[in-house]
Amino acid sequence: MMAMEQLFHAVPVHCLQHGCSKFGAANVALAILVTAALGILADYIWMLYLRSKMPPGPFPYPIIGNTFQLPNNKPWVYFEELSRKYNTPLITYWIGRNPTVWINDAWTASELLDKRAGIYCSRPRMLVFAELGSGQNNLVNMYTTTKAQRERFRIQRKLMHQGVGIQQVKKYRHFQNDESKVVAYHLLTKPENYVAHFERYATSVVSIIGFGRRVGNPKDPIITEVIAVMHRAADLNVPGKTFPMLMETFPALARVPTEYAPWKHGLGSKRKSHRGHDFFYSLAHEANEKPEHEDCYAKVLFKEQKKYDLGNKEISALAGNLFGAGSDTSSSTLITAVLAMRAFPETLIPAWKELDRVVGSDRSPSFDDDANLPYVHAFVKEVFRWRSVAIIGGQPHAPTQDDYYNGYLIPKSTWVQGNVWAIHHNEREFPEPDRFNPNRFLKDHPDARPFPGERGYMTFGWGRRVCSGQALAEQGTWLMIARLLWGFKFGPALDEQGKPKPVDIFDYTNGLNMRPQTFEVSIEPRSERVRQAIIREGEQALTDLAPYEGETKYRMSTFYTK
Template sequence: MVVFSELGAGQSNQVNMYYGDRWRLHRKMTHMGVGLQQVRNYRDFQNDESKVVALDLIHNPEEYVKHFERYATSVVSIIGFGRRVSSFMDPIITEVIAVMQRAAELNVPGKTFPMLMESFPFLANFPNWMAPWKHGLGQKGRGRPFFYALAEEAATSASSQQCYAKKIFDEAPKHKLSKMEISSLSGNLFGAGSDTSSSTLVTFVLACCAFPETMMKAWGELDRVVGPHRSPTFQDEPDLPYVKAFVKEVFRWRSVAIIGGQPHAPIKDDRYKGWFIPRNTWVQGNVWAIHHHEREFPEPDRFNPDRYTKGSAESRPFPGEKGYMTFGWGRRVCSGQGLAEQGTFITIARLLWGFKIEKAVDERGKEVGVDIFDFTNGLNMRPNPFKCRITPRNLEIRATIEREGQQALQDLSQYDGETKYRMSTYYATEKL
């Protein structure tokens, strides 16, 4: 990919890397941060951050998108840098998410002008001063990339918090990791993990507004298993089959990486079902089409968790135990899947338990419809902004959310901290 990869971090970033030893090393390093074994250790603060989301929704429900972005960014920031993100005005969110959304836009070949370089790669060879179409992309030779500086700051801080940045710096000499590689490894937590996770939660809200009957079923289960005096925990998961099915259906109904994320390419000529696929052909898994196939998912645009409840008339055997392919396939499958799945489960379970999520009403009290097809148009997608009403289900639940939220803030205070870096000003001061 010329624009996203060659003019960006290129072969220094796992996401772009060709298959080989260096990619295997990066994959292993990423697993040290967010591998399946690791992410179980993050459950406590992930759970606490999701309690804070519930608290925020009580006080400021209109800003639900920003609460989700803060939550997702804070979780990866604690993992990466040992520091939480307490406000949605923190520049790490406002600036970094904007950059990541722009990157996801750039990732769609042919969509906007810079992508002409994808079709005519020679256009990328012009020096930046005479190539306005490069939009400043591809400047080489910067001192320290932004995420390298953040990681270095965390790794050398006096704080006793263990974090992924420290592990990366411990391993760096052994593997001769370059500054760009260190930057990519730590930055990928944000790049791959914050917009994707928060977009999934926005999709969840849209589904609740458009298909209110599914919420009612979830309430029945949650009231029976959990009750109003505490919110759901990870231990409740086996007893919440409908909520689990709800989460699966969110992943399927509108998968954030609509065409399976980054493109793949065969490393040698291949034949598949009579098709000849030459080496290096761009191959994209059409997740949207797979998840909307009438055979496996009748009425595919209907949000219907019962597709995933065992024994229900609507359930279908779908390839794979999980029942969805939202995180890709094979050896390039998403490195953060475990983290994303457990975080999405606990947050959706808590929000279903705690809130009525309904369509907004106009001045005359009439419900304003939502459009289940109105999504952004990038490599990752999320619903375009829409208004809704998010209110606690009853006073007892509200009191529980307040109590648990305050306790969570106290428990999370060990991760309070500031960074001295701002992305918007960083490169102006950093020596080129």
């Protein structure tokens, strides 16, 4: 015993203390690791429990789910393949710890998102697009889980309908028609710039609606800058395994200040987001101060500001949503239409015959001709179906309560996404889906198949979250395509050896609002009489549009760089 005491006292006290501290630190570290492991295990057990009740899908891993199984491009095609693999219209795919239910069938989409619209009217938590992006003041992103949220959503939707509702857009037909005539006029001299002509047309229409000012120059910053931002946002928000969308899997990374987090791609910067809102607010405020064009949408918003207690950010979001609802998407649809005309020339012949019979060569089609042009109407519908711009139906829906479909659980607040690509490429409704075939939409034609809803396509979404600009887009797209079909021949561009340059009908961008990659096409007037009519109408249209000429002192780039 004495020897042991001597040995004990022979050891320096600081060594004992150091050993104890090492032992204590090791215990703490071990406790933390064990606690974290148990937490991950418990969370994973909960994931697997939910998985057993939800629609089938790939087996998820702890924490990361199925995120790193996503393809690099066009995930909507991958989800279509999974739906076939599991032989079910619904699949569950885990982005990190959060399940997403993908709807790959028209009838299921109609049942859930249209017939149960009251349940599927909300949005899930969207870290990248909403919280770090356009914000919760935006109608597109709003939750509707509480009474107060539903009331605010109802107010904004009502105000949006005052701008682009079904009845309201009929008032815009005169300048929409004139801007369409200007496109045909410009195609006579610069057909190779057809993309720029379409972007100018679509942006000018919504600019007149929103701010009482037309856009006459294809290089106007309100086109180049705003559409560039829209393309960037669409590219960044594709479900994927790269940043910034990877923050949906690892949300803690979003807490790092933006200036120190290159993976956030500038999202979440209070300065940038604030100034981004200020840009559209400034455009609206500028338009409101001008005495002319009393019926422009900006004046409506300021008139209703006090009644509905609209904040500046809400005015900005409502004004900005006009561009999202009618500029980039509409121009992309028109580019797709030209691709279809170039790749499937046989579909033009019935259109030409119908237009020659109903319209003739001395004037272009008008809205009054719609009822007498069933094939042209079917042609436009096939454009919407063949390569839909909003390829996954816009932003995800979320049920406000737990729901069940065919025995499968869809938990409250789950991401529910309609896969428009899969819906519009289902062989059951659309045999040979990649073949452009307007006959699918002709009544009593053998190529027609049953489809839920009267339109025959689901391009604009569903239920209470359907695209606000649907009526405007359908109205303008019909008129523009009818005028293109009436006025022009679309053939192959020729290379230096005089050989036709091929086009690829699958070569599309990877963004949520997809459009064809650049392709060349020959665009020529169908006859001399048609060319003279285009010139006459184009010159008159520019005269009629003169009252809308004007400039704005604001540039989006200056708001983002100050």
